[in-house]
Amino acid sequence: MSLSASAELLKTLVSFDTTSAKSNLELIYYVEGLLNQAGIAAELVFNEDQTKANLFASIGPKDKPGIVLSGHTDVVPVAGQQWDTEPFQATLKDNKLYGRGTADMKGFVACAIHAFLQAARLDLHTPLHLCLSYDEEVGCIGVRTLLTVLGHQLVAPKLCVIGEPTLMQIATGHKGKAVYQAICRGQEGHSAMAPQYMNAIHVAADLIDGIRATQQQLAQEGAQDDAYEVPYTTLHVGKIAGGKALNIVPNECVVDFEIRHLADEAPQDLVEAVEAHVHEHHPKSVSWLNIEAVNQYPGLNTPTTIDAVRFLQACLPENTPLGKIAFGTEGGLFTQTFASPVLVCGPGSIDVAHKPNEYVALSQLDLCDAFLQQLIARLH
């Protein structure tokens, strides 16, 4: 059986091990080569130590609002996972391509590049842009430098399509995420005299009490969006480390926590609510506690009634569902930069992402190809 051009390209993209901790340059140079062969110039925006790059390319008129096809080139690690096939060598089985990144999200990247090369032969009246980023999986890092550059040179797009895996359904929103690290201090001392010393783990417990109280309040009285399985903003402690030995009062405890918030909610307000709770209920702990913001990306909440949604629907099969997704994307950052409508739509399922034996069905790639063909048909 012969594979589609997009599926063949996906196989090549999978063969570049672009785990976030590694360089993505081989893949980026490969894509740049493909574009150059078709007479399209690509702009690379590198990270500080020049080991990774975003790629931006554009076809069609420069002075008009266009359509962005956006994807990330990095993938999550395979370490510690039991794969039945070689993760960086896409393997065809039962009309599915198995390999790391097939669903998240080199499948879309392959379809987007293929569509882009086809569109380059046409006389477009509406520009088409291709954005490929690095380090999405470690906190949407790379795309920020790209957006800083594009914010100055690109006319605000009519629509940005983020091709994260939605099984080719349209997602109009997702929650934002903010990551924090709390350093809880204490005083080391002999545990026989424990009450004479400040215990850093006890300070951490007081903080966690504040986090849980804030969560409870949000669940009961906070904003709700029933499009989400968990309809309210959530707070969660994911990691805690403290203490050296049982007979020493601990002098440090580090708590990592995150907030997954509805797009209209400000995570900083919730951190203040946590601090206010500690202040009220555990006043002695306040001065031993320091919360630092580590990373955050905004939520996405594109109105379902706008033209961009109808445009995308027209490019997809009839009755393609509209919904929201549980996971984050770079979409909110695009909205922040351009105030343009952002929609998420891509092949494959998030259910197989980040796991061993990740795959994308060939039928999903075909659907994506058909979608992008419909999209291009409306640009010329």
Ligand SMILES: [Zn+2]
């Ligand atoms: Zn992804």
